[in-house]
Amino acid sequence: MSISSNLTLELFNQPFLLEKRIELLLAIEKTGSINKAAKEVPMSYKAAWEAIEAMNNLSTTPIVLRETGGVNGGGTTLTEYGKKLLKSYFLLKEEHRKFIENLNRITDLNSGSLKTIRRLSMQISARNQIVGVIENITDGAVNSEVALKLKGENKIVSIITNSAVENLGLNKGDEVVAVIKSSNILLSTDTNLKLSARNSLKGTIEAINVGAVNAEVIINIGNGDKVVSIVTMNSIEKMGLKVGTSVDAIIKASDIMIGK
Structure with missing residues (x-):
């Protein structure tokens, strides 16, 4: 037994793009004729036009245009919006x-075990979630080093188990999410500081949210990416941290989790 599902997009609570309509749009793009497209799907000519009219009516921008007359006798074409919609x-x-593949992997319907489905709907407490693309995966005896390229020139390395790499189906070029707890991000104003931590992201403090004991420091690391670090108020005062201060956000590779 396995899980399967068709993808349907809705607009104004109405079915908008269904598998059959997608097939019709592809056939129109290929043939340039509503009559030929309807035969390819297959569906009746009347049903094809009803589907097109429904899509055009629901959409704020036309998806299909019908041209009449002309040198070639007219035809049916997709608008630029329609082509982008298909893409x-x-x-x-x-x-x-x-998503369906992941559901099938973590759920054993034959044994009736559905508890692991809850993992997919869990809210992650980690404050930092940054999108990156896998540049390289270096396998070790037990763990693997996963090198990620963030937006711009920033790069980070995560160390996770080999089994995690296999379970997530990680490959070079995959887009993943780096998850980091704010308490695992250290800050330094000394750019020459030598550390064992693999990751050091240069940035500028954008905001400091002060609490009774700790402060939440938001660092802009460029290209729209930001990380949040939790530090004590005592550290804020000793380091002279304030908005505009240049800092290094230091993260151990083992403190970076990978989500896909």
Whole structure:
């Protein structure tokens, strides 16, 4: 027994893009004819036009245009918006496929074990979640080093178990999320400081949210990425941290979790 699901996009609580309509749009793009497209799907000519009219009516921008007359006798074409919509749909479909694949991997329906599904809906308490692309995976005896490229020139390395790499199905080029607890990010104003930690991200303090004992320091590391560090008020005073201060956000590779 396995889990399967079709992807349907809704607009104004109405089915908008279904698998059959996608097939129709692809056939229109290929043939340039509503009649030929309907035969390829297959569906009746009337049903094809009803589907097109429904999509065009629901959309704020036309998806399909019908041209009449002209040198070639007219035809049916997709608008630029329609072509972009198809491209976006297939990107979503690939993510949908990965989601279903992951559901099947962590759920044993044959034994009736559904408890692991809760993992997918868990809210992560870690404050820092940064998107990156895997540049390289170096396997070790027990652990693997996963090198990620963030936006811009920033790069970080995560150390996770070999089994985690296998379970997540990680490969070079995959887009993943680096998850880091704010308490695991150390700050330094000494750019020449030598540390054993693999990761040091240069940034500028954007905000400091003061609490009774600790402060939340938000660091802009460039290209839209920000990390948050929790430090004591005593450290804030001793280091002279304030908005605009340049700092290094230091993170041990073993403190970076990977999500996909």
